[in-house]
Amino acid sequence: MDLGIAGRRAFVAASSQGLGLACARSLAREGVAVTINGRDAAKLAAVARSLADEVDEGSGGTVGGARVSWVAADLTTGDGRAAIRAAVPDVDILVTNNAGPPPGTLADWDASALTGALAANAVPAVELMRAYVPGMRERGFGRVVHLTSAMVKAPAADMGLSASARAALTAISKAVSREVARDGVTVNTLLPERIDTPRQELMSQRLMDRHGIDRAEAFRRIASTIPVGRLGRPEEVGDACAFLCSARAGYLTGQNLQLDGGSYGGLL
Known part of the structure; x- marks a missing residue:
């Protein structure tokens, strides 16, 4: 299936490894110009070279020269987000991601822990939406995908801190999705588990x-x-992300897609 996004531009947060990299790889294979992100410049440069070579080698000539760039920046800081915006002024596709806080118990979740979780797992994603969604609306096309966690819908006892911060992002994303849908912009979340x-x-x-x-x-x-x-395999998450970012998914917005091998026991 041609996803119809060749030539589009994407920024994928926290993507030097893991699920962020898997999403960047799947988008690059579709001919999207991808900018990856992390805090280690040397690692990013190596990953970008490897990813571009990998995609070009596997394209069979169908994708002319994978365009993979990188920006080293800590997306949890205002200066880091400013650096991202300076390096990548506009995108058609935004994929947000960041490592979650450690497991714990109620005794661990004081005000500092709560604000820290929000600063890492909600604020950066919302700030990046604020930076890029207006341009998407003006151009009549945009895709936003947040990588969160299955804990949003079924929090484990020791994952309440991660679940709460990511649930906050889920709520505001749902609200934004209703506002921007008429302008061709979709906002969805992916909820992986056991990848x-x-x-x-x-x-x-x-x-x-x-x-x-x-x-x-x-x-x-x-x-x-x-x-x-x-x-689950990282590439399964990456390919699901690429589909949500595709031209084929224009009627799919405001949703929380679980990638958990059938683990979730509820209906909704």
Whole structure:
């Protein structure tokens, strides 16, 4: 399927690895000019070169020269977001992402922890929408996809801090989606769970420490809780993101798409 976004411009936040990189890769394969982001300039430069070479090699000539650029900036700071906007003045596609706060309990979630979670997992995404959505509306096309977490809809006991910050982003995104839809701009969130990324390594380490098991057993236990019987692959998240960003998804907005192997037990 031709997603109809070749030649579009995208910014993908926190995309030097993990799910952000997976989304950047899927968009680049569709011929989108992608700017990746992180805080380590050397790492970004290497990832951008590798990604451009990978996409060009696999394109079979259908995508002429993958355009992959990078901007080193901490998107949790005002100066970092200003640097992003200076390097990437306008985009057609915005994918927001950032690492979530650590697991914890109510005793850990004081005012500092709460504001810190919002500063990392809600404020940057909203500020980037404020920067780029007006231009999308003027041009009559725009796609915004927020990578959040399945914890938004089904918070685990130790993930309340992550869930609360990301739920705040989900709420404001729903409101924005209703305002901008008539101008050809869609706003959706992806809610991944149990994806085989460095984040899952952290969760497996917690199981290993808690139960005195090895890595293989930890991952076996994690996979056993998922109806499909395995962890998700980053490229599955990337391809779902690319579809939401596509010209084919213009009637799909204000939605929260779960990528969890069927784990969520509810109807809505």
